[in-house]
Amino acid sequence: MHEHLAAIMSRLDHVARRAELLRAGLRQKDLRRAVESGALIRVRNGTYADALAPREVVRASRVGGVLAGASAAALHGLWTPHEFDLTVSVMPNAQRLRDPNDANRPLADAAVVVLRDAHHLTTDERLVASPATVAVQAVRHSDPRTALATIDSALRLPPGERPQLAEIAARLPRRLRYLVGWADPRAESGTESALRYELRKAGLRFECQVWLTSTIRVDFVVEGFLVVECTSKEHHGSTEQYNKDRARITTIIGLGYVVMEFTYQQVFFDLPRVWQALVQGLLLRHSAIPHVQAPLQIRE
Structure with missing residues (x-):
């Protein structure tokens, strides 16, 4: 019975409703024995998982919905903010939502973002929102920089998993579709995507992923002379890499x-000072930049 159960759960991606298990040929007494033996855990009333089920999928199912937003983005290997809450898509009229860690407790103070948009999900999204849906949710529910970073990273997925920009745009209100047109798969980090959004919004002239020599490629060249790099401790933290970066x-x-470097923390949480540095860097070469559409100043 365990081999039969394992095959069924594998086909159902390791989390299943009672009706799905019964349709697959499992008998009610087999289901009861599987729970008693520990082969299955009861996630919530009528939903079961095996030991191979991803933890966050189980937690979303326990709430009563589908893993979505940044939580689904992480599962797909997309960019995510450094910190985010469990995000779950449920039906607009969903009731009896439960705590993600305890099905005996109603959802109350737990750190869960609930999106009542599951009526837009397809049958393939029974457990996890697709990359296209994640991108749509990011645009609808996140700030524009986070949304653009999510879309950019979705465009770097393998061809079979990569969403189409037209599909994302078609699912958005007209007023939000401009952001899809700003997407660029060349961005190598969310910080880079966010900074590109700010540079474009300000009307600055810039190029992305520019080869300065046969061995040196930089994130941005702004106004033809200001090199802007997005750095992270994860990729530049070792002594060897630090020394290479200084030589570079x-x-x-x-x-x-002129060279400037900014971190995730600065771009997402200290943008006024980033702009102050950029303005001063630009003024080293230009006393005025008449084509800039937005004032470059400290924004409190």
Whole structure:
């Protein structure tokens, strides 16, 4: 029975409703024995999982919905903010939502973002929202920088998993579709996507992923002379990499560029000071930039 059960649960992606299990050929007494033996756990009334079920999928199912938003993005390997709450899609009229860690408790103070949009999900999204849906949810429910970072990362998925921009745009209100047109799969981090959004919104001229030499590629060249790099401790934290980065910057400056580096924390949580630095950097070469559409100033 366990081999038969394992095959069924594998086909159902390791989390299943009672009706799905019965339709697959499992008998009610087999289901009861599987729970008693520990082969299955009862996630909530009428929903079961085996040991191979992803933890966050189980938690979303226990709430009473589908893993969505940043939580689904993480499962798909998309970019996510450094910190985010469990996000779950439920039907608009869903009742009896439960705590993600305890089905005996109603959903109350738990850190869960509930999106009442599950009526838009397809049958393939019975447990986890697709990358296309995740992108749509990001645009609808996140700030524009986070949304653009999500879309950019979705465009870097393998061809069979990658959503189409037209599909994302078609599912958005007209007023939000502009953000889809700003997407760029060349972005290598969410920080880069967010900073690109700000540069474009300000009307600055810039290029992305620019080769300055045969071995040096930079994230942005702004106004033709200001090199802007998005850095992270994860990719630049070792002593060896630190020394390589310093040598690289020395070479870039030697080519006649001004160089600035910004972190995730700065771009997402200290943007006024980022802009202050950018303004000062630009003023090193230009006393005025008449084509800029938005004032470059400290924004409190």
